[in-house]
Every structure is written in C-alpha cells, then in structure tokens.
C-alpha cells in the first residue's frame with residue numbers, strides 16, 4: 444500500500460514535535476515546515492509549503508489517531524505526507540471558524556475539547572463526521588489507491604460539519620431535507636473559505652471568482668469525483684464531486700425525486716446542497732464586483748471574511764424548519780444591517796432572489812407550505828413535549844413498516860420571514876401540517892437512497908426492505924422506543 448511508513452521519504456527533516464514551531468527559526472537555520480496540497484490532489488494548484496500546523500491548539504483542538512509523525516516535508520502518496528497535509532487543512536478550517544464561533548460563545552466541539560481524526564478508517568469511497576470523530580477512508584490498492592483524507596477540500600468539508608454541529612447541535616436530528624442539505628453546503632462553503640484563507644489562492648482565483656466562473660476553487664474534491672465516476676459516471680459532476688460555480692435555482696426539495704444524475708437537481712442532501720453553495724459562490728463574486736471598482740486579492744480577503752461572518756451570524760439564529768435556506772438567507776441580510784450598515788444587503792437579496800431561495804415579495808410564504816401529496820394519508824399524534832419542540836409521528840406503513848410510526852422532533856411552530864426583517868408565525872395547525880409533510884418526505888428520501896439503518900427483527904416490506912443493505916451508507920437509524928421507531932442521525936458524510 445502506498446501509505447507504508449518505510450516508503451515515506453522526508454524531503455527535509457525538521458524538529459520533532461510542533462509546539463515550538465511557530466517560533467522564528469534562528470538566523471541561518473532552515474525554517475521548519477511541511478508541504479501540503481493547496482486544495483486537492485487532482486487540482487492544478489499542486490503543492491504548497493506551509494508552517495507546521497499546531498494540531499492541539501485550543502480552542503478546537505484535534506488529535507490524529509496513530510503514531511506521531513515527525514515534522515517534515517514528505518512525498519505525496521505516503522502516510523507521513525497525508526498526516527501533515529491533513530493537519531494543515533484541519534487547523535486552517537478550525538482557525539477560520541473559531542473566532543466567529545467564539546462570538547456566539549461556542550468554544551468546543553460537540554464531542555469535547557479535542558476532536559479525534561482517523562485518516563484511514565478502512566476501505567470506502569467517502570469521509571464522515573459522526574460526533575465521535577472525523578473519519579477518512581481509502582479506496583483501491585497500491586499506486587492507484589486514493590485516500591479521502593489527502594484532499595484538503597474533503598478534510599475542510601468534514602471539519603465544517605463538526606464546526607456547524609458545535610454551533611447548532613439542534614440541526615443534527617432535524618428531519619428536513621433543507622437542514623441536511625444546508626449542513627452539506629456548509630461543508631463545501633467551508634472548503635471554499637478555507638482555501639481563500641491562502642494568499643496564493645486569492646491571487647490565482649480572483650479573476651475567475653469575480654466572473655463567477657468555475658475554477659479549481661469552485662471544483663470541490665476533484666480526485667474523489669473522478670474516483671466515483673469510474674463506477675457511477677452520472678453520480679457526480681464531470682470535473683469534480685460538486686461545483687460551487689453553478690446555476691441551480693431553488694425549488695421546494697420535497698417536490699424533487701430522491702435521487703437523480705448530477706446534471707439534475709434532486710432531494711438527496713448533497714445534490715440539493717448545491718443550490719445554497721452556488722448562491723454563496725455567486726455572492727462572493729457579486730460582493731467583489733459591486734463593492735470594489737477594481738477588486739484586488741486583498742479585497743477578496745475582506746469579502747471572504749465578511750461573508751463568513753454574515754453566514755455564521757445568520758446560522759446562529761435561524762430556526763430549524765423546512766425552509767432553512769430562506770431562514771439563513773434573510774438573517775444574512777439582517778446581520779449585514781447590524782454589522783456592515785447594509786453594505787452588502789442589496790447584493791445578498793439580489794443573489795438569493797435570483798436563486799429563488801427568497802422571493803421578492805413574501806419569501807416565507809412559499810416554503811412554509813412545501814409541496815406534499817400524501818398529507819391526507821398522514822396521521823399526526825403525540826403532539827406533546829415542552830418548550831419549543833413537538834414530537835410528530837409519521838405514518839410508516841407507506842414505507843413498508845407496518846408495526847409502528849416513526850417519531851421525529853420538530854419545532855412547535857413555523858416562523859414566516861419577510862425580507863429584510865418582519866417576522867410572523869403561521870397558525871399551529873398550518874405549520875404542523877407543513878412540518879409533517881416535510882419530515883415525511885425527508886424520511887422517504889432517506890429510504891429511497893438506502894440511508895436508513897433498521898433495528899433488528901423489525902418486519903419490513905416495500906421500500907423499507909431495501910434499507911437492510913444500507914450498511915455504511917446509512918446516515919440515519921431507526922431505533923425502538925416505547926412501541927414506536929425513532930429517527931436519529933448517525934453521521935454526516937462527504938460523498939453523494
């Protein structure tokens with residue numbers, strides 16, 4: 444295997460350990476550093492020299508499992524290279540979000556102060572965050588093996604899941620397509636922003652980004668995309684896993700098929716995430732165009748930092764409900780008013796209306812009543828629980844589970860938001876029906892994509908029977924509780 448320790452050749456040895464590495468090297472001494480991919484092993488941007496990342500720095504420390512690897516510049520394709528390459532991407536991602544999360548009093552991972560990372564958790568063409576660790580995998584053998592942890596795009600995406608989970612743990616079990624898709628989009632947006640934190644990327648991408656054109660920046664996970672295409676040519680885009688420079692426009696995801704070739708939009712969360720990611724990429728482009736007469740790479744640094752701040756401030760307060768994209772979008776406009784005196788508000792609104800995430804007149808009215816044809820067959824029960832949550836029981840019979848209904852927790856009511864502020868609330872009955880339709884479709888999409896793990900000895904037929912083969916593909920599980928089945932999330936992953 445390419446990752447054997449003895450095959451690693453240290454190009455230029457450095458000091459053991461990373462703690463003191465931020466000190467300036469003495470005069471005449473070789474500056475200690477590492478080398479890493481700029482954004483992906485298959486990106487034309489290639490390798491870069493980097494200072495030694497301090498993996499265990501607080502807040503948001505990491506610990507890569509396995510033996511310690513001495514600091515050094517290693518050859519790509521070796522396990523030692525992958526260690527420091529991943530360490531660089533992990534640290535850059537945490538350092539990107541940490542100061543913005545701190546403004547919302549968030550200073551640790553959901554699992555604790557240190558997030559474990561496994562760089563080779565087995566044979567699989569994927570990567571995941573499961574609230575115990577970030578896990579990366581390998582596929583293939585020998586020289587053709589790929590390791591998902593070798594792609595900074597993928598490492599940043601998964602770390603993005605963990606950062607968002609630290610800020611909004613309530614998104615974890617939210618039973619809506621848009622909340623799941625937003626989590627995926629946040630991962631890809633994290634990859635974009637982490638790359639834009641590198642001065643050489645800002646220089647190289649400026650022209651393409653101003654024009655909102657595809658670029659190595661917008662192409663997320665080129666190498667993994669190519670690997671997936673070998674067996675599933677239509678499953679991912681032709682030049683990468685997902686491209687942020689896209690033209691996707693919002694439609695209520697409940698109305699979309701559970702899966703589709705990458706050239707169409709579907710309700711599968713990674714596929715649907717492209718709507719928000721595309722809007723964010725376009726937003727960066729138009730913030731540059733419309734704020735600066737002749738945008739420079741330094742202006743791009745400003746815009747990326749401002750957009751990151753607006754996104755975090757919006758996400759921090761957006762209510763968990765079916766139209767989560769619109770909820771985040773309207774709050775980005777609010778946050779801009781509060782933070783930048785409305786400098787970007789017009790651009791944000793124009794982009795989000797152009798993408799149909801918001802409607803010009805009354806944006807909240809559309810997604811508050813998502814499409815759903817099976818409402819009449821749904822039964823609603825157990826409207827209990829305190830606080831802002833209620834538990835819905837979704838009829839599981841249409842999925843082939845006749846023994847019990849599926850319990851999901853949803854908010855008690857749906858906020859309808861108008862641009863730029865001004866909020867009203869639907870009646871409890873209307874909003875409960877909307878929440879129920881959306882949760883029901885989310886469960887349907889999970890079943891159709893074989894993403895649900897079933898408890899042992901449950902009688903199934905129909906679509907639920909196919910869930911028996913979900914295995915590691917499962918992002919959710921149904922577990923028995925008081926004669927019902929409760930839906931809960933197992934992990935977020937990175938592929939489609």
Ligand SMILES: [Zn+2]
Pocket residue numbers: 600601604626627630935936937938
């Ligand atoms: Zn993901």
